[in-house]
Amino acid sequence: MTNAVGRKLGEGACAEVFEWEDGSKIVKLAKPNINAAELEREWNHCRSAWECGLPVPETFGLVTVEGRQGIVFERIYGESILSRFINKTIGPSKQEDRSVLVEDYLGARITARLLYQIHTKSVNLSSQRAKFRNDIGRATILTKLEIETLIAHLDQLPVKEQLCHGDPNPGNILLRDHEALIIDWNDASTGNPEADLAEYIILIQYAVIPPYLPAELKAYLDTIRESTIQIFLEEYEELSGIGYAEIEPWIAPVAARKLSADATSESERVLLVDEIRKRMRNK
Template sequence: MVHRLGHKIGEGGCAEVFEWEDGSKIVKLAKPNTVTAALEAELHHCRIASSCGLPVPQPYDLVTVEGRSGIVFERIDGETIMKRFVDRSVEQYRMQQPLDIREDFVNARITAQLFHQIHSHSVAHMPSQRENFKHNILAAQYLTETEKAAVIDQLDRLPMKQQLCHGDPNPGNILLRDNDAVIIDWNNASTGNPEADLAEYIIMIRYAILPPHLPHEAMVALDATREASIHIFMEEYENLSGIGYADIEPWIAPVAARKLIADGISDAEKKMLIDEIRRRLDTPYP
């Protein structure tokens, strides 16, 4: 069978996404910074999520296209929460409408519902969230060895759970199709504590600096609604699970430290994360 690579429809830090065959599928082709083993792991994680009945694109198989490894998935026709947020920000500015921070600008309720659904599953044959965190924290270049040891000590004192976690609750990873949400990019999935996913979301909303190619109006809207969005997200998740903000607080420093190895966040954002980690560790600045 001759595979047909169609139009490019998206791109992230580690892969490009193209139409595949008749257009009912997509292929996610790795960039040079992504090894085949990472794609194999993502395919495995997505298959487990699919077997749990979670709203994910149907995963098909690994392929090689012009020397590049890739994964074939079902194509989901929808828009990401990020795109909807950006479009809404620009439209409100164009219409000269004031921002109402009580509105759910980043679909935080839908995100909370989706992650509660994910966290309701316990699965086997998945990476250990805690071991992944320790590996990432030790690899972080921006902390001293003493700081890394202090963060890991804090992590070791936290209770251990065995629930399915996604690992990257980015609004760009959640597609909205009618009234349904579908979540993609399972490469960071693991078995561990839901509180880590929640801390990741809180840190991202609180500190994210949007890419410079996005309209300025989106950054203005994000800055105006950050804490209100976190409140909406946590209110919904706590109503569903009983897990509140106080349960997530101890996870902020370990998750922030783990994020320091990410390629997709700017040095300015990493500086804010370092400040947050050091404040929580009560470590004096050098």
């Protein structure tokens, strides 16, 4: 790495994050499964969100470091909702009164408010629906008939043209003082807010805790999945008027889209396929 790159701060399925220059910025360097076009698209999405006045880190441009493509961002000093939840559940700041964790530490209301703020914007990004068709078509775990049925169902859903984030998971929402910011705009698109909401519901319902984390965390998460989803739905509906009846038709196609994502584990894929097939039988 060059002198501009500092210590490693984190890693995901598609990138590594390092300090950049004087430490006031970070650089997100793509892994081999991400090409230059995909990284440029993410940079464009982040810049568009910033220009809309949304609470996102400022972007400073694209760079190449020892052959790796990257994006330079403003560094946000804070913790993610996911990190806060883990720390308050099993970490040094473990909260003994678990009754307050649902509202305070899993961030369902914060997430709903952020998504509503995003969904009030209209930006000319790539088509959410076209991306979903492509992702569903690559879900090789499904049969050809299942894929065709899901795409036909998707095509029957109402069309909207609002800004959507695409991956509103608790690890992508950072808390800085009394402010929440949302990062990782790779999957952003123009489309239906209901898809973002379905994404969050599926994530909370079926997220699999990595084996390196204590079983205590999984046990506690299992007790609050449904109540967290309910808090999220109530908050978003109060803000927007959109409720579960409008979101439900999106759950199967969004679940199918996730089957081809690099970040989806095999155990999650099994759960998602079961959910998809159950919903298709009930149609």
